[in-house]
Amino acid sequence: MNAPMDQFEKRWTAGREGFRVPYEVFTDRAYYDREQEKIFRGETWxxxxxxxxxxxxxxxxxxxxxxxxxxxxxxxxxxxxxxxxxxxxxxxxxxxxxxxxxxxxxxxxxxxxxxxxxxxxxxxxxxxxxxxxxxxxxxxxxxxxxxxxxxxxLNGVIFASFSSTVEPLLDYLGKEVVDTIKKIFNRPIRIMGDQRQYVHGNWKLYAENTRDPYHGSLLHLFHNTFGLYRATQSGVSHMDASKRHSILKVVATAVPASESEDKEVYKDVRSYNTEFHLQDPSILAGRKEFDDGSTLIINAIFPNLLLQQIANTLAVRQSVTYAPDAFEIVWTLFGYADDDEEMQMIRMKQSNLIGPAGLISMEDGEAVEIVQEAVVRDGQKTSLLAMGGGHAENVEHMITEGPIIGFWENYCRYLGIISRTAE
Structure with missing residues (x-):
């Protein structure tokens, strides 16, 4: 029998050690049903x-x-x-x-x-x-x-809401998200196709994953090995004013600061192995497209959208929920209508980076499922979000869990959960 929501509140805590999230949020039907009402059919876009x-x-x-x-x-x-x-x-x-x-x-x-x-x-x-x-x-x-x-x-990106009172879309998104959408959707696009990934896990685990900047330099061997993203690169982890949405951005070149620094940071990390080589390195060949020099943008928009730019790979990812332990990711890849033949081929090759079997994203679905499997009978235990200080704040680096905390603060607000301060 599902517990009433007020009983869950006792296990949501925020304190000096970090922000704690009860595992039952990923497994209990009471949470799932309430978020359908209060989030997806509530005051959101x-x-x-x-x-x-x-x-x-x-x-x-x-x-x-x-x-x-x-x-x-x-x-x-x-x-x-x-x-x-x-x-x-x-x-x-x-x-x-x-x-x-x-x-x-x-x-x-x-x-x-x-x-x-x-x-x-x-x-x-x-x-x-x-x-x-x-x-x-x-x-x-x-x-x-x-x-x-x-x-x-907004610039061809369609949002819908069940609410007649939700704030206007531009206000809901906030300036930095609006600017990011306008930057990527700066001219007519051409749809390249869809990929669909059914995940045996809770959709909020994927919401955490897409707001987690530092896992990308640990979980994903391809990222580290071939320099698409390493923790030694410059980046930012920003949120809108409400902290609902996050923008993770690598703003520097993919060249690491120094080989010695990389080796020191990753000396005990199994996903860093510079002895691997690509038989076809052209998958990493590309062009500079944006004036700000960004090589990676992961823009998570509450509650169900992720907008990405990874090198020259452009896509939106939509989360569709089915049950507390089941959701689907719908990946829609696109380019620009005025892409020349060479750029079309670049995007096609780099599309192998993402999707269910993507060279830098296949581990994410697995990460969601191994958490779901491990916590299914330990709902009263909690996870710990503390990297970067344990607070939801904008930082000029990627070693933080702040955007995840921002997501959970908004989740609690929509569902009417009051987290307590840990002693």
């Missing part, structure tokens, strides 16, 4: 797609916010709309294809038909058959349209 995925009128994609299925479509006027993927008649899933183009959404169960604005346009046998049956005279099709969500987009 969730990523649902890119406008470039819907280039034509009538294009649609099926996705989800949390575990609520939604449809994203471009109507006949070119406007982007988002609806719950649920027929207004008997609640059937309306769209089952991942993508397509249509003039109407027709329910397979009883053939109710909705136009691209969500309005109900057709009800078979509404007047009955041979004068018998049919809908009552009071039935008004205008009252049975699809449930529409609020929609806002």
């Amino acid at each position: 969730s990523f649902v797609g890119l406008e470039a995925e819907l280039p034509n009128k009538g294009d649609f994609k099926a996705t989800a916010i949390g575990d609520t299925p939604v449809i994203v479509t471009r109507d006949q006027t070119g406007q982007i709309r988002v609806f719950k993927n649920r027929c207004a008649h008997r609640g059937a899933l309306l769209v089952r294809e991942l993508r397509g183009n249509t003039k109407s959404f027709d329910c397979v169960y009883h053939q109710w038909s909705f136009d691209l604005t969500g309005a109900l346009r057709g009800v078979p046998m509404r007047r009955g058959v041979r004068g018998e049956g049919g809908m009552p005279p009071e039935f008004d099709m205008a009252n049975f349209g699809l449930d529409a969500l609020r929609v806002e987009a």
